[in-house]
Amino acid sequence: MTSTNTIRIGIIGSGGIARAHVAAYRTIENVQIVAVADVVPGKAREFIEATGLADALAFEDHRELLRLDLDGVSICTPNMAHCRTSVDALEAGKQVLLEKPMSVTLDEAIEMVQVAKRTGNMLSIGFQPRYDPNMDIIRNIVQSGQLGNVYYVETGGGRRRGMPRGTFVRKELAGAGAMADIGCYSLDMALNALGYPKPLSVSAYTSNFFGTNPKHHPEADKFDVEDFGVALVRLEGGIALNFKISWAMHMDTLGATMFLGSEGGLKITPAGKGPWSGVWDGKVGSITLFHDVLGHQTESPIPIKEHTINLFHEKVKDFVKAIREGRAAPIPGEQILYNQAIIDGVLRSSELKREVEISLPGM
The missing domain is CATH 3.40.50.720 (NAD(P)-binding Rossmann-like Domain)
Structure with a gap:
């Protein structure tokens, strides 16, 4: 064509x-x-x-x-x-x-x-968010070997207040809440930078104290998905992934995204301010490389690529x-399948109140 x-x-x-x-x-x-x-x-x-x-x-x-x-x-x-x-x-x-x-x-x-x-x-x-040029910078640093052996990743985000309505908060239509709505962005950011390693197991907790409270949500009587979740995910290659997400909370942030490696660490914060910010559905705010230079513990800010890309x-x-x-x-769906496998594992683990294995037959 x-x-x-x-x-x-x-x-x-x-x-x-x-x-x-x-x-x-x-x-x-x-x-x-x-x-x-x-x-x-x-x-x-x-x-x-x-x-x-x-x-x-x-x-x-x-x-x-x-x-x-x-x-x-x-x-x-x-x-x-x-x-x-x-x-x-x-x-x-x-x-x-x-x-x-x-x-x-x-x-x-x-x-x-x-x-x-x-x-x-x-x-x-x-x-x-993949089309933010700063996401390429993050992936290139992680893939370059500068961090050495990456063994721990922390990703996710939280809105102090930022709960959607309608189809987003009904399990029969959405399947999941914050995990599916904004958590999937955080997972893609981390997994894409790592090269999408296969998830092996998940131990998770979820709750919906805000969504089911009429004081915080106008559709509390219909709200039956999670508004908060946290999980420890074991990834192929000996990597531990700490994944956390929240639509609403009594806190300003759930922290930055971090990649810890044997030779260096990378810290990334999202851009944006206000009650609906603090998650990875928008632009990158800052990137900092933590490493040793000539025996000195050094922090190197990585310049952000400013852009007006839609x-x-x-x-x-x-x-x-x-x-x-x-x-x-x-x-490709072949990549995001791993993303979905983690969300599925989070929901199963939370319901069963124990760690669950992730099985991907033929994948």
Whole structure:
């Protein structure tokens, strides 16, 4: 496919995040949003009218949308529909850009990866923070060997107050709470820097003291996911990962992300201020390398690359570019499968109140 061909896109799910996809596609030449599907009667048509997609078709069944001549689809449904819509799209020969988290369960994620491999179609997961150039700096430092043998990683983040509403806080629709919503970003940051080592076991604790309290959340009676979680994850290669996340807490921060190695350490803080900041769904604030120089304990600030990149737009642009050039998924499901395996392990361990092993048959 040449760069002059028009890329035909369908959007499945017409909630708030779908609007961001529309805005991103509109910045790319020779891209046409052909259709929108949403299971709620009339919602797809309302979305089309509200976003000015006058020529787009509206469907209530995503399978009807997938019968169209499309190059790719953006899947923007609630989490519980990620697996079914992705599998159907891949089976229909479409390239898929899926919003995070990848799925609700590990079994779903495994099925999605298997279908992508079997069909040869792209399954790319929407982790836009990867497009911050500072994430490349972090990964390059970790991968360069400057830290020596990396044996411990601490990642996660916390909002003093920052709990979403609606589909995010209902287990039947979201599958999980803070872990799936913002924790997946923290996991991707750490695991991507490490080269995505396989997770082996998880020992975790979760709670939802804030979400179920009417004083803190207007939908407390419907809130049945976790708003806080912490886990010790054993990774392949003898690495211990301390993972922690919170939507709400009586604290200003859960600390920086850290990589500890035998020859050095790396400390990273997120950018942003305010009650919804403090997590890895945005830009990098600072990077500091801790190491010894001529016998002296030394701290070396790593200059941050200041930029005005719209990270979300870059994610969508890269997806379209991969379609045009016939490239592999920019952020492949095979990687994010490990991310999902950890979240699945956290929820199982918390429920069972003991450490659980992570099994990835055939992976």
